[in-house]
Amino acid sequence: MPTITYREAVVRALNEEMARDANVIFFGEDVGKAGGVFKVTPGLWDTYGNDRVRDTPISEAAIVGAGIGAAITGMRPVIELMFADFAAVTLDQIVNQAAKMRYLSGGQITIPLTIRAAQGGGVGFGAQHSQCCETWFMHAPGLKVVVPSTPADVLGLLKTAIRDDNPVVFLEHKGQYAEKGEVPDGEHLVPFGVANVVRQGRDVTIVAVQRMIGVAMKAAQELEAQGISCEIIDPRTLVPLDMATITESVKKTGRLITVEEAVHAGGWGAEVATQIADETIWYLESPIVRITIKSGLIPFSGPLEDYVTPSKDDVIAAVQRVMTP
Amino acid sequence: MATAALSEQSAAQPAARLDAATRLHMLQQMIEVRTVEAQIQELFLENIIRGTTHLCDGQEAVSVGMAATVKPARGDTVTCTYRGHGHALALGMPIKTLMAEMMGKAAGSSKGKGGSMHLTDMQHGLIGTFAVVGAGLPISNGAALTAQLKKTGAVAITIFGDGTANIGTFHEALNLAAVWKLPTIFLCENNLYGEYSTYEDTAPVPNVADRAAAYGMPGVIVDGQDAEAVYAIMSQAITRAQSGAGPTLVEAKTYRYRGHSRTDPAPYRHAGELDQWLLRDPIRVLSERMIADGELTENALAQMRQTTAKTVEDAVKWAIEQPYPINESVYDDIWVQ
Numbered sequence: 001m002p003t004i005t006y007r008e009a010v011v012r013a014l015n016e017e018m019a020r021d022a023n024v025i026f027f028g029e030d031v032g033k034a035g036g037v038f039k040v041t042p043g044l045w046d047t048y049g050n051d052r053v054r055d056t057p058i059s060e061a062a063i064v065g066a067g068i069g070a071a072i073t074g075m076r077p078v079i080e081l082m083f084a085d086f087a088a089v090t091l092d093q094i095v096n097q098a099a100k101m102r103y104l105s106g107g108q109i110t111i112p113l114t115i116r117a118a119q120g121g122g123v124g125f126g127a128q129h130s131q132c133c134e135t136w137f138m139h140a141p142g143l144k145v146v147v148p149s150t151p152a153d154v155l156g157l158l159k160t161a162i163r164d165d166n167p168v169v170f171l172e173h174k175g176q177y178a179e180k181g182e183v184p185d186g187e188h189l190v191p192f193g194v195a196n197v198v199r200q201g202r203d204v205t206i207v208a209v210q211r212m213i214g215v216a217m218k219a220a221q222e223l224e225a226q227g228i229s230c231e232i233i234d235p236r237t238l239v240p241l242d243m244a245t246i247t248e249s250v251k252k253t254g255r256l257i258t259v260e261e262a263v264h265a266g267g268w269g270a271e272v273a274t275q276i277a278d279e280t281i282w283y284l285e286s287p288i289v290r291i292t293i294k295s296g297l298i299p300f301s302g303p304l305e306d307y308v309t310p311s312k313d314d315v316i317a318a319v320q321r322v323m324t325p
Numbered sequence: 326m327a328t329a330a331l332s333e334q335s336a337a338q339p340a341a342r343l344d345a346a347t348r349l350h351m352l353q354q355m356i357e358v359r360t361v362e363a364q365i366q367e368l369f370l371e372n373i374i375r376g377t378t379h380l381c382d383g384q385e386a387v388s389v390g391m392a393a394t395v396k397p398a399r400g401d402t403v404t405c406t407y408r409g410h411g412h413a414l415a416l417g418m419p420i421k422t423l424m425a426e427m428m429g430k431a432a433g434s435s436k437g438k439g440g441s442m443h444l445t446d447m448q449h450g451l452i453g454t455f456a457v458v459g460a461g462l463p464i465s466n467g468a469a470l471t472a473q474l475k476k477t478g479a480v481a482i483t484i485f486g487d488g489t490a491n492i493g494t495f496h497e498a499l500n501l502a503a504v505w506k507l508p509t510i511f512l513c514e515n516n517l518y519g520e521y522s523t524y525e526d527t528a529p530v531p532n533v534a535d536r537a538a539a540y541g542m543p544g545v546i547v548d549g550q551d552a553e554a555v556y557a558i559m560s561q562a563i564t565r566a567q568s569g570a571g572p573t574l575v576e577a578k579t580y581r582y583r584g585h586s587r588t589d590p591a592p593y594r595h596a597g598e599l600d601q602w603l604l605r606d607p608i609r610v611l612s613e614r615m616i617a618d619g620e621l622t623e624n625a626l627a628q629m630r631q632t633t634a635k636t637v638e639d640a641v642k643w644a645i646e647q648p649y650p651i652n653e654s655v656y657d658d659i660w661v662q
Contacts, residue, residue: 025470025474051474052474054505056501057497057500057501057504059497059500059501061463061493061494061497061498062463062466062494062497062498062500062501063463063501064463065460065462065463065464065466065467065494065497065498066463066464066466066467066470066501067467068463068464068467069402069452069463069464069465069466069467069468069469069470069471069481070467070468070470070471071467072402072452072464072467072468073400073402073467073468073471073472074471074475075470075471075474077467092457092460092494093460093463093464093494096457096460097455097457097460097464101445101453102658102659102660102661103438103439103658103659104435104438104439104443104445104453105435105438105439105443105445105447105453105658106433106434106435106436106437106438106439106445106658107436107657107658108435108445108446108447109445109447109452109453110661112661141659142659142660164661165661166660166661
């Protein structure tokens with residue numbers, strides 16, 4: 001199996017889907033001639049030209065709106081928001097229009113739009129360029145929300161997103177673009193709503209996404225040496241969310257920890273925790289613990305940003321807490 | 326049509342002289358819209374329609390003049406604001422379907438899920454009426470992009486009010502349409518009031534069309550009470566769009582007889598203003614012209630009003646008899662399965 005980087009997986013998915021379907025178009029700020037500010041999409045403009053790959057002005061609402069309108073009228077647009085935080089600039093187009101138009105039209109409108117954006121921190125960009133924003137979109141029924149953590153998942157999920165007839169918010173982690181991973185030979189599609197059990201274990205279920213998977217894995221290695229066996233689950237998509245896999249795991253382990261690089265109150269961890277409390281409470285041996293960004297807001301200073309971000313030690317402490325009767 | 330530093334006045338353009346059949350059709354449609362809006366107001370007072378509504382009495386010529394240029398078969402699309410009943414009807418939504426949607430019935434255009442502010446009729450090119458000011462403009466650009474890429478010759482018309490000319494998406498959408506030379510037609514219904522505020526209090530330039538030059542496109546003012554003039558200007562804008570020259574900003578000067586929404590008695594109106602505008606009632610403008618041209622008689626006009634009143638009354642009765650959607654339908658159409 002070949003090894004590629006997380007960012008290479010993005011452009012590979014776009015290349016494959018654009019070659020496969022002439023209706024797939026791609027636009028955003030500096031995505032074409034410059035190949036993207038994170039160098040994620042080089043070569044696409046050279047291959048497909050200005051009809052199918054376009055640079056836009058700095059106009060997030062116009063960009064998303066054009067994506068919506070083109071999707072309604074037969075194209076399959078992929079649009080890029082340079083930073084997920086900028087979704088706030090155009091929140092109406094995303095949560096009031098893209099998410100709701102099918103419902104408000106009684107099913108007449110179909111919006112096969114993919115909105116790609118880079119989220120997450122650890123790179124010193126400060127609070128307005130570093131947030132993990134997935135919860136904004138989880139709270140808008142009608143939007144699917146994807147948070148891939150590996151190159152293989154980026155590839156397979158982005159292809160699925162482009163083929164999905166619903167509006168999809170595809171959140172890449174900017175700190176993971178250089179990470180490498182194996183991808184299967186041939187065409188690789190990953191379905192939505194299917195979690196990946198990244199590590200099997202007996203004693204505690206740890207649910208995490210993107211960069212936090214790596215953090216959880218490091219913690220699990222150390223805990224193994226202490227005789228504690230961690231099961232790590234990557235939901236990969238938050239809408240739809242595979243609670244069946246998480247539930248099965250919690251029934252086995254009796255303990256649940258979520259690790260989110262996000263605001264504590266109302267994060268996806270709260271959703272997972274509450275659903276487990278709804279349906280699986282009698283299997284729990286201990287309270288559920290959610291590890292999140294300590295301050296909610298992400299500070300610029302390096303030591304501070306490291307401090308607020310969930311770490312291997314935070315996960316180990318949480319596991320020891322839930323293992324202690 | 327060259328980009329002008331100042332907006333071109335419609336008086337400088339030749340008026341369209343449409344054939345009698347088209348004129349009659351537009352007149353009939355205006356009478357329908359007027360009658361439907363009056364009925365909707367009554368139904369609100371009788372609590373048969375809930376929520377709110379934004380009526381377009383006085384603005385009918387913009388709806389029918391625009392609609393007469395739209396060809397859904399080639400892929401034309403329209404977006405408009407929540408003051409959209411007139412546009413929906415003129416584009417071809419059946420009166421019964423509109424009434425049923427107003428009442429939240431399953432037989433409504435959106436199966437009762439949208440209401441007055443979300444009328445959608447894909448068959449006739451109406452992508453949506455939008456409840457958020459300015460939301461439709463960027464979306465129409467997307468439809469225009471499709472037309473450009475697929476070379477269909479289709480146009481994307483987005484209709485909005487004078488208030489919209491101050492919101493962010495107006496500026497973003499005009500800019501993008503001009504830069505990409507999209508076949509978008511920005512049709513502004515300037516009825517002099519953005520909700521309860523006057524145009525002069527909220528905009529620093531005398532006409533919305535004055536802003537067109539800032540976005541590298543022609544800005545044209547048209548008499549919004551003259552359906553034929555609206556038709557003529559829209560046709561020119563469509564020809565320009567189809568030539569690849571890009572978008573146009575059309576400002577129709579018009580007036581709404583009623584308040585902004587159901588609960589607004591419009592105390593902010595200038596004294597005597599409504600009476601002035603009633604002299605240029607769009608139905609009156611076209612019918613008087615047709616009578617002068619020997620294409621219509623007063624009797625025939627009276628007959629049209631009578632027949633339309635009956636049609637609308639029947640549509641209301643029908644809609645009242647329709648069932649509400651079943652509770653389980655609340656889960657429908659959130660997703661494409």
